[in-house]
Amino acid sequence: MKQSLFVYNTLTRKKEEFTPLNAPHVGMYVCGPTVYSDVHLGNCRTYISFDLIFRYLNHLGYKVRYVRNITDAGHLEDDSDTGEDKISKKAKIAKVEPMEIAQKYTVGFREVLGIFNTLPPSIEPTATGHIIEQIELVKEMIANGYAYEVDGSIYFDVEKYNKNFDYGVLSGRNLEDMLNNTRSLGGQEEKHGKLDFALWIKAKPEHLMKWPSPWGVGFPGWHLECSAMSHKYLGDQFDIHGGGLDLVPTHHTNEIAQNEACFNKTPAKYWVHTNMLTVNGQKMSKSLGNSFLPHELFTGHNAILNKGYSPMTVRFFMLQAHYRSTLDFGNEAMEASEKGFKRLMNAFSLLDGLKASATTEAEITPLRERCYEALNDDFNSPVLIAELFEASRIINSVHDGKMAIDAANLQQLKDLMNDFVTEILGLKNEQASTDELPKVVDFIVNLRNEAKTNRDYATSDKIRDGLQKIGIQLKDAKEGTTWTKI
Template sequence: MKQNVFVYNTLTRTKEEFIPLDAPYIGMYVCGPTVYSDAHLGNARTYISFDLIFRYLTHLGYKVRYVRNITDAGHLEGDSDEGEDKISKKAKLSQLEPMEIVQMYATGFHEVMRQFNVLPPSIEPTATGHIIEQIELVKIMLDRGFAYEVDGSVYFDVEKYNSTQDYGVLSGRHLEDLLNNTRSLGGQDEKRGKLDFALWIKAKPEHLMKWPSPWSLGFPGWHLECSAMSHKYLGEQFDIHGGGLDLIPTHHTNEVAQNMACYGKNPAKYWVHTNMLTVNGQKMSKSLGNSFLPHELFSGDNNILNKGYSPMTVRFFMLQAHYRSTLDFSNDAMEASEKGFKRLMNAYTLLDGLKSSAETEIEIQPLLTRCYEALNDDFNSPVLIAELFEASRIINSVHDSKMKINEANLVELKNLMNTFVNGILGLQNEQAGTDELPQLMEFIVDLRSQAKSNRDYATSDRIRDGLQQIGFQLKDSKEGTTWSKI
């Protein structure tokens, strides 16, 4: 059935119906990591959010070309045109080649994405693999008068551009306000305006990563990279451009300016942004000493939380918050999510063992409709998860013989859970990895039954209580004893 999807567009600050430029094809570009250090949780939150969007649009039958880049050069310290290249600096400190740093942290990033069950993008281009395309964009902007060269470096002329276009169209800020709030920095003397940004930077002799260009031996500006790669693989305009909220004021604003200067078009029809992370209500940051990496969250090796949490628990925790809302890490929130995730997965594992009856007391179609309605409303995963807990309640009631369901509705229920839990939310049952578990539990249940038959109630109770402590619940009934995960 056709679904009408609505998405919040940062560009218009409204929720709009999602109408692809060239259905059934969709182009989606998301700014990827700069691989000079370990992937952080902000990265993970953004890519899990867009994984949900990618999965859902694909489920609806769209052919999605998802491009997520790797920045392996040109991203300077402080996200500005000053300072050293982040990757070059790390390479010098580690006494390694820059590409060794890139390989090390790109591999680590991919491993974190694998642990979170994030699907790989359709294309994962690198900045260093697209130097020629970036040089060509600079030539276009120079030819059209939106850029100027000074001693081998090329800058974008923001004030000239703003005379014909709105430079702050994405951020919602006026040029005058931006100019008033921008302080002059050392080394900016060669720029005409305080807001001008580098398209190509002449490399100093000690700079490790540099390429020949018509202007100098140098390297591309950070903002230029995404414009070049999105244009190459998705064209002058595509459907969705995504990233974290922190990219709007500078990086994404400059991408819009570059594309408008080159092609007269905003690169994306819909701009989608994820919100920030907090810890106990405070913004997560290294300077506050409250940040931790994914592997520190998994292991519990951090000073913030009481214990570690599995990758699927963390994914579930992130999806319990809407991607546009602040996500707050706390002990209470993580523990609640862990319990909720186990409850959902326990119900999921009971599905295959459910038995249908001739009668039914359940209609699955209304529940299915509400699941779609949740995702159609700006990919509202928290509402979807609430509906899946309703599905879990039905599963548990059927399993406990408190509710009847016929074969047709049981098939619908199984399809619903498989589609939304595993296929779209991307949640996997971490406890269900061993094929031997059912046989093992049957053996234990049988031992307990023998103990009860021998009137050895102390052993029977010890088995029941011990299983409960490690997350398994036994239920006795006239038909026998059944088990489930808590």
């Protein structure tokens, strides 16, 4: 019935058939945010993409354990031993407890993702909650000979690791190139090799976030928390490991090295990476200053924006591009998505009022097949959406009495829209109307119809134009007048 799912694996640079290690269970780990500032729209794109993947795997009947971490410690400013914990740094500036910073941005992160209608992960573990597990991994790496101590800090020996493993498996680079092309950074005198990275960093006395360890008081390096938490909750090996494309060369490369060095096993079978959101062709990032926050997008309060766009419009906009392509943000594109999304939602809302006929001119089964085909081809949401516009066309035609559909196909059509629009794409109608509004509008529409019957078009047009200005659009049809919020 359903064809098999193919997933693009960064490890092999090919689309591969998805076969879980322990079906029907699927383990998926996605690198979450470092909570030291607000999430911007580019971050959101990644989590919306994985939300689609999570939702589709669930739809297929898999029992998915979706782990997405919160990095609330250990994220270095740079990879030298003078590096400072990002959370800790921000806390000093703001004169608050580090955990206050982490809490603030964790709450903000969840709030924003909720607004985008993403499902919460199964487990959302924090780095600070897994210091012991991280220390255990460091011990293991030292015992296995892949890590060394220098004055209370522990580093990972990349060149030694590369003798037994392939450090560049994921990025496709070889060690020699990396060694030749890495820019030399300051403050690295403690490291044996220029690619070596910190696993545990000795804390200076004034450092705020620190924990005791066998090597003295310190804090964990970035990368380590993901190895510790993915291992704890998903085991030596799990199905999917995901994150933004920019994590491939450093974070995920080091994560794989840590896991291999500890357990002699590659952690994940499929590595899935989402592409960047760009603005005028450039990656949206905090350092470039071209990022903007979700609430700025909703309200339109940002110099790049002509106006605000609703959360579901933004979600729809993102799903209209494939997750592995860069997506360029622009006002024109957003306005196009806004209209397209309304078109889809309008069709969706007509669904319940459709009348079945004895015969049918619409066959829904092949349409459903094509929807599955789209998603099975590496979660191709843009193609799926194209099919859903075909479904919309059918709905509109049936509604206009231009096409007949029988009861069986009508039910299939309803199921199709529910499954793919609501459940899998996670889109919902935002035309939240209060209880009174429909009654009020209906009342006014009746008044207008009286005027129309009396051929008092001046009055009827005045009513229609007035409502239009308020944001309610009337549509006259043979069966009567309908209305939508614009």
